[in-house]
Amino acid sequence: MDPKWNEDQPIYRQLRDRVVAMILEGVLGDGDALPSVRNVAAEYRLNPLTVLKGYQELVDEGLVEKKRGRGMFVNDGARTQLLKDERQRFLEKEWPKVAATIERLDLDPAELLNNINKDTSDSGGEND
Amino acid sequence: MTSLVSAQGVSKRFGSFTAVDNVSFEIEKGRILGLIGPNGAGKTTLLKALLGLTDCEGTMSVMGLDPFRQRKQLMQNICFIADVAVLPRWIKVSQLLDYVEGVHPNFSRSAAEGFLAQTKVQKGAKVRELSKGMVTQLHLSIIMAIDAKLLVLDEPTLGLDILFRKEFYANLLSDYFDEERTILVTTHQVEEVENLLTDIMFINDGKILLDSPMEEITNTYVEVMASGDDAVKARGFGPIAEGDIFGKSVMLFEGVARENLEGLGELRTPSVADLFVAKIKEARK
Numbered sequence: 001m002d003p004k005w006n007e008d009q010p011i012y013r014q015l016r017d018r019v020v021a022m023i024l025e026g027v028l029g030d031g032d033a034l035p036s037v038r039n040v041a042a043e044y045r046l047n048p049l050t051v052l053k054g055y056q057e058l059v060d061e062g063l064v065e066k067k068r069g070r071g072m073f074v075n076d077g078a079r080t081q082l083l084k085d086e087r088q089r090f091l092e093k094e095w096p097k098v099a100a101t102i103e104r105l106d107l108d109p110a111e112l113l114n115n116i117n118k119d120t121s122d123s124g125g126e127n128d
Numbered sequence: 129m130t131s132l133v134s135a136q137g138v139s140k141r142f143g144s145f146t147a148v149d150n151v152s153f154e155i156e157k158g159r160i161l162g163l164i165g166p167n168g169a170g171k172t173t174l175l176k177a178l179l180g181l182t183d184c185e186g187t188m189s190v191m192g193l194d195p196f197r198q199r200k201q202l203m204q205n206i207c208f209i210a211d212v213a214v215l216p217r218w219i220k221v222s223q224l225l226d227y228v229e230g231v232h233p234n235f236s237r238s239a240a241e242g243f244l245a246q247t248k249v250q251k252g253a254k255v256r257e258l259s260k261g262m263v264t265q266l267h268l269s270i271i272m273a274i275d276a277k278l279l280v281l282d283e284p285t286l287g288l289d290i291l292f293r294k295e296f297y298a299n300l301l302s303d304y305f306d307e308e309r310t311i312l313v314t315t316h317q318v319e320e321v322e323n324l325l326t327d328i329m330f331i332n333d334g335k336i337l338l339d340s341p342m343e344e345i346t347n348t349y350v351e352v353m354a355s356g357d358d359a360v361k362a363r364g365f366g367p368i369a370e371g372d373i374f375g376k377s378v379m380l381f382e383g384v385a386r387e388n389l390e391g392l393g394e395l396r397t398p399s400v401a402d403l404f405v406a407k408i409k410e411a412r413k
Contacts, residue, residue: 007396010346011323044304045294046323047160047342 011046015054022080023063024086030079034064034072132157132278132310133178139334140173147173148184149334155276155327160305162321163314164404165331171314172211174265174331175282178312191277200251204234204339207276209267211283211314217256219265221249228270240273243303261292268296272304281305281313285320293317297324322400330407346397350386352379354393362392369406380406 005011022028034055041048055072057099063078102109133155140148148170154163165171173351177184177309180195180202193202215224221244225226228235244251247265255263271279285293297320305311322328328345330338339347353360359377363370365388367379380398381389389395398406 005323007399010397038302042298044323045297045301045320048305049302049326049327050323 012050012054012057015040015051015058017047019054019058020082023074024082026079028074030074030076032074034070034074035072036056036071133312134189134193135178135186136188138174138188139178139185140182141185142169142208146334148177150186151331151334151336152186153329153336155310155312159326160311160313160324161304161327161329162318162325162327162400163312163329163331164316164318164400165314166408169331170334171331172282173334175208175280175312175314177311179206179272179280201289204232205277206280207271207272207274207278209284211280211286211327215255215263215267216390218254219290220254222251224255224266224270228274232274234275235270236273236275240269241353243272261288264288264292264296268299272299277309279309279311281311281315283315284313285315285317293320297321319400328400330404331338332408332411335411337411338403345400345403348383348402349398350381350384350389351375351396351402352381352389352393353396353400354379358392362389364386365389368410369402 002102005014005059019028035043035047037051037055040046040051046118055064055066059066059072063075063082064072065075066072131154133153137150137155138148139146139150147386151174163171163174173182176182177188178190178195180190180197180199183196191205195202195369219227225237225240228240230238235301241251244266247262247269248285249258249262249266249269255266258266268284285296288296300311313321313325322342325342327341329336329340348394352367353373353376354361355376358413359379362377362379365381365384368382369380371378376393386395
């Protein structure tokens with residue numbers, strides 16, 4: 001697999017975002033090991049220092065813990081913490097825009113919510 | 129001795145032609161340095177001086193040794209794949225392993241056989257029966273099985289298809305490179321190696337145009353896409369290169385703080401390829 005890196009952000013930052021997405025999606029659970037620096041570097045043909053820098057960001061954010069000689073592991077509660085941050089971000093940044101759009105287009109909030117519930121029960125997606 | 133490689137005022141002349149013109153640089157341990165330059169820029173001559181395959185003016189020191197005078201000692205800790213990676217066509221893979229085992233004290237035959245087991249190269253095959261990609265795999269398997277401190281690769285993936293090229297670098301990173309080792313690679317395929325490098329060096333007409341850690345590229349160089357009055361303002365900061373995309377001007381700046389350009393257009397870090405083209409054009413003005 002070959003990821004497309006965009007040029008707006010440094011690659012280590014994009015790597016960090018990828019791991020965050022994996023934690024949010026539940027691909028990486030509490031206590032799971034992150035892929036080794038060597039494997040990620042080889043797979044994506046990145047300098048190992050770049051990978052290490054991306055992982056270090058996660059350590060600094062308290063999402064991941066480095067265990068000497070064993071690698072990096074997802075901290076307990078990492079997903080909960082991320083979800084909290086994401087919810088906060090959504091409510092502060094996104095929601096005002098969405099709410100304004102709903103008002104502008106004269107949409108019925110109840111009907112929209114109804115559709116969301118239908119979608120999630122159809123796809124069997126989780127809701128917490 | 130702190131640097132693995134140290135060059136001070138190194139020049140190499142062939143008659144009236146100066147192939148390498150008074151270059152100085154250092155390479156630290158644990159780095160991956162990309163040496164990028166057009167054909168005839170002096171890349172291979174510089175590598176030869178570094179490997180002791182040619183004499184030169186100035187001071188060249190590799191692991192504290194003089195490459196030209198102490199080549200035998202140096203060779204125990206250096207590996208090299210030349211752009212004309214020639215293995216004798218008549219030799220069998222197994223014979224080649226016998227040979228390297230005999231001449232190189234730091235060669236691990238079992239490691240080489242392990243690497244070869246991951247490829248389709250058969251031990252009984254002769255070199256002339258192998259495809260170009262397989263010969264490179266064979267070469268790399270031998271090189272990676274040598275416990276060396278410095279690996280020099282001169283256009284290692286030239287003429288290989290995309291699958292072999294990707295695999296080549298993936299193997300180097302997963303099975304070879306660590307912080308005790310140093311890799312020096314020259315290539316035309318800048319895009320292919322740019323994310324791999326810790327340092328980059330541009331060379332043209334025997335002179336070094338750029339020598340920088342990759343992370344400093346982001347601080348030193350910035351590209352701005354602007355139009356109209358903003359483009360005029362941006363131009364005031366003296367771009368080293370300018371081009372047009374969809375009616376907008378794309379300008380490349382060197383050593384201009386991002387704050388100055390903020391708000392004039394889209395800012396981004398230039399790709400190494402763009403930077404290379406700009407530096408070469410600048411040098412030819």
